[in-house]
Amino acid sequence: MASSICTNKPFLQIQAVGSTYGNYFRVTTFGESHGGGVGCVIDGCPSRVPLSEADMQVELDRRRPGQSRITTPRKETDTCCISSGVADGITTGSPIKVEVPNTDQRGHDYNEMSLAYRPSHADATYDFKYGVRSVQGGGRSSARETIGRVAAGAVAKKILKQFSGTEVLAYVSQAHKVVLPEHLVDHETLTLDQVESNIVRCPNPEYAEKMIAAIDAVRVRGDSVGGVVTCIVRNVPRGLGSPVFDKLEAELAKAAMSLPATKGFEFGSGFAGTFLTGSEHNDEFFTDEHGRIRTRTNRSGGIQGGISNGEIINMRIAFKPTSTIGRKQNTVTRDRKEIELTARGRHDPCVVPRGLSPNDIYLLICHLVFSI
Amino acid sequence: MASSICTNKPFLQIQAVGSTYGNYFRVTTFGESHGGGVGCVIDGCPSRVPLSEADMQVELDRRRPGQSRITTPRKETDTCCISSGVADGITTGSPIKVEVPNTDQRGHDYNEMSLAYRPSHADATYDFKYGVRSVQGGGRSSARETIGRVAAGAVAKKILKQFSGTEVLAYVSQAHKVVLPEHLVDHETLTLDQVESNIVRCPNPEYAEKMIAAIDAVRVRGDSVGGVVTCIVRNVPRGLGSPVFDKLEAELAKAAMSLPATKGFEFGSGFAGTFLTGSEHNDEFFTDEHGRIRTRTNRSGGIQGGISNGEIINMRIAFKPTSTIGRKQNTVTRDRKEIELTARGRHDPCVVPRGLSPNDIYLLICHLVFSI
Amino acid sequence: MASSICTNKPFLQIQAVGSTYGNYFRVTTFGESHGGGVGCVIDGCPSRVPLSEADMQVELDRRRPGQSRITTPRKETDTCCISSGVADGITTGSPIKVEVPNTDQRGHDYNEMSLAYRPSHADATYDFKYGVRSVQGGGRSSARETIGRVAAGAVAKKILKQFSGTEVLAYVSQAHKVVLPEHLVDHETLTLDQVESNIVRCPNPEYAEKMIAAIDAVRVRGDSVGGVVTCIVRNVPRGLGSPVFDKLEAELAKAAMSLPATKGFEFGSGFAGTFLTGSEHNDEFFTDEHGRIRTRTNRSGGIQGGISNGEIINMRIAFKPTSTIGRKQNTVTRDRKEIELTARGRHDPCVVPRGLSPNDIYLLICHLVFSI
């Protein structure tokens, strides 16, 4: 009798289900960049948490397109509406549904691209997987999908603030070849205001200027650049994460790498730490003035054995240059003909300042906090 | 009425469940380094797959300790036993339970450490989380836990070989400061024999010698080093992964970062790619002589929009230097007294050659293959 | 050291997440009876399935209130809108979001009840669990929540029809004390038209009349009745279900008992079968004229060892009398005062004809079909 690994009988084509995140604080996103709207359903939120659209809107406004010359000129007001799960200004324990309508759709911008696969974009792989062009149907690769996560993250942020004072901050530490030296940012005292003080979201004004100049330089040529986001988590409860498959660093890596355009993740000493010896790398313990066990250094990045130790978690996330560019490229069409393509549409010359939303990390931490 | 986010009523302490991996091909590991044994239960394996202990043993022998002077001198035969789910040499569709008994336990080696937290080890965080010392009870942070994953990975490997010819290879591309230049390895032709040709598992003999020398240099001083593993996947079915939370790179990052001692993950162009512009970075499509859509370059690392495109997937994973070293370090005891500790026990001066098991990646790919 | 089972430290109140169904074909519902609307997000639907609002509307129209004198006079048009996951009339593989706005809200009908807990209703338990009154916030106990399931079931129905010709039918076999004799319905030939031929959805006209009379008799007194729905599944693929926790009958029982107002579930010979001996009960096998292995009788109800055998699956589901009635009852208020309550609002005198939607079963079967 033959093995049943591989058969030829008619079967039902499974589509991976991948739009839900978390088991305890669970978010399901829906919508694509060119349909009716985008949003999410949040299940497992505690009841009686004060919540309104304003809590989400402030976060959505941060990631909104059209904010400056270094982001996509696409204009969306991105006004969110909560239609269930909240009554009289507090959560009820029922699923919270939030939606943001799409208002500035210019489908025709994309029409001529519908034949060709944009290089390094999701076009080809979506078509391989679903047999549809993402421009038309999928569109889930759009940064616009992250609106649902940002809205849900706003709820997580609120819960974490009250529960443990946990705070996530993210800033641009590299744009193209401009690298912000680590010592110029103090993770103990960094504030959101410092991050938000300029359009590139680098807390150091001098380097912010350099980054903006670097982005401008490629923008005018129709090209794009990548960069690095540094993300920190302060006031982390001890004991988050678990020892084996769901190590905290593994969960953080997955959350970070689920953002569009990411190419790498490191925490603590990261790749640079591989050049050290154990005696150089280890974080010695001491007891601080409050009797609390701490580490003198933090090459562990706040995580040991897959579990948070209460120190600041720090991560660096690499974003590739935006793949949609305004320059001529070689590619193929759906029916395998080789052509030249000059993409149109409105896109960020550098996705990093808008890609750095800490809200995915809020979601993760919130999910984990329920299970410590 | 107060919010119900945070209450003081008596409650049941949840322990995160983190010993299960995968939804379609699902593996649950159990056991710790100093108990009765380690192993796993595999659920969801197709029936009628020829399978025996020998299939697993060859993989277990690769990760076995005591293989050479650069690995831990701990002696374990690591002989596995399948006790359910296989009959007459084929799988039956029932859960497959595999176990490897622990034979070389020297609990007393650890006794004096039971008071102090070893720096950068899981000791402190396990105690914070579980209220027990890992030496005694947890021990799940031991590399020995990975035996269950290796055994399960052997099954995944077998399924993938038959289904799609998919093959995962991993080799040491950096040990301490010895960095193997990328152009010295051809990912199209690399073989397992080349990787296994030396004790450090670097496919280039010259660099293998340099790496071994570097490890020996710290080993004799009781110190340790880290390094980087490069892992590739060939003959990847197109369409693995999904567009949002479960992007293929996100799943790969989580799988890789769930291995002990990892600090970073990158794929394709990785962190280096952030220095390029979009026009330099994009992978142009072409149609090859078989009429198949391919990319001319592979900075995408085989993944676009979270979904495999059929090109080789390549990843680099950073491992920190082993935290348990034979040198005096400052630390604290469980009751917060500061002391000096010189760890004993038998540990790898460099975990990288044994940490590079591709079997976690086999598990992931196998899980994903079920859902394309 | 004390056990960590039960502690008094501040903790985060978990809310069970229970609005998602299925792992392969996954549905998340949202919305309550008195908010902005109700609906669902469907994840994991294959791409390129022709789908439109009309496919769902026909099912929604069947469960719509205000259809006859034996259902609630609440008037809702229940018009659904698909806002993502479908383009050019076919599914794209992205999450499908469907929503039905609430149009006939008379919140004030419920105002005076907001102090008292309606007997045998979800009021008290929702308040115990969430600290909010369901009238205000939860409302998830409303039969209106099932709209999301019906819409999703319509998609499942379509997939199953094409894949395996699988068909689910449900009819009222008992209303109050009127019991339809089993031999009057032939499960091999029963049609949807027969079921839909009268307002009580009993396929036998004579008994339908008796049931309607029985419901009318209590309706005019402001009282309510319960009943039994019989549900069958025809053309079931063999091999659905699994041997242990997820036996097919266990999954069917859970799906059926997740409908509001259910009190019991049985399949095949059910409770009556407990009065037989093994030799009376066993279904003997034979080989039919097509060479197919069949059973001569079907006391197994199409399921043996937790797995479908290809015969017709038949189930009976008990529904209690509607708890909201127009008669005076003793109860207590939220602050524990005993009072008399006469509920107002508009409710079904008998929930059974509208409660019998086979769409939950379609959802389950569809989920399972992906995993055979």
Place this chain on the structure above:
Amino acid sequence: MASSICTNKPFLQIQAVGSTYGNYFRVTTFGESHGGGVGCVIDGCPSRVPLSEADMQVELDRRRPGQSRITTPRKETDTCCISSGVADGITTGSPIKVEVPNTDQRGHDYNEMSLAYRPSHADATYDFKYGVRSVQGGGRSSARETIGRVAAGAVAKKILKQFSGTEVLAYVSQAHKVVLPEHLVDHETLTLDQVESNIVRCPNPEYAEKMIAAIDAVRVRGDSVGGVVTCIVRNVPRGLGSPVFDKLEAELAKAAMSLPATKGFEFGSGFAGTFLTGSEHNDEFFTDEHGRIRTRTNRSGGIQGGISNGEIINMRIAFKPTSTIGRKQNTVTRDRKEIELTARGRHDPCVVPRGLSPNDIYLLICHLVFSI
């Protein structure tokens, strides 16, 4: 372009994964009746819970075969061994692995049956699904599989006793045609000793005698009978369950119907309640002398709107007569030949007294308690 519902391309045969139960307190069982042994892995157990094999053994002894003339004469000592997750008599937070070796295997008893499908047994459906005979490989349909659940249930029982004093009791309320009148058992005061006072586990001695006589009558003829188990849960925390898919009654139904040989489930007023009107059925609320909101009657069976209200939960579970009987039956072989079969092997003439283990319900409640 064709729909992708149904394709003919080679694909990987998914096997449903069904050996894991629970998300918060998670149990995975393994092993079959005729392999090396059976057992389970428990993940998510709080740390520092005192636990030993003795806690489980007392429960295993209750379900052990060979206890009396009305159970199978198969002799197994069923001695369990915990090999991980417990150290120094307390749980460590790591997965707990428990195993019971199979000692009394008489594989040859089954040999002649290996060609024919036993009527109403799992033989045929396992072969349809897995392409193997359950006698050989699967064997997961054996009541022996439940050993893993019983062992895990013993842990759940211990946690629940300490946390909330929650207690589950199950007794035989019907064997063949002997029906124990409801008023003869007081659910407020029923004790385990009363249940265990006789071999049929009916707490009323007079009816116990009648039941034993009824079982004996069919046993001597090589036939078998079914019956009903009544199961109650006392001291239930309020707020267990959730409003929609995971209603408490839905979860209980699934847990109960996952036991081998079950045909029906009802709770509270059950099927009989469908003959009442709403005014007869509703449970009026009152405030008791401790100021606690209670119901005067309990036709709701302790559950309203899918959520526990703190009253006693009561359920009735129907078990069919054991399918393996010692009488000649018509059936077919694997290759479709019709034959007569007289089954051998050692089996229970009535599975009900051993099938009534409350441990599955302990598992469920424990899982749910983590999420209130």
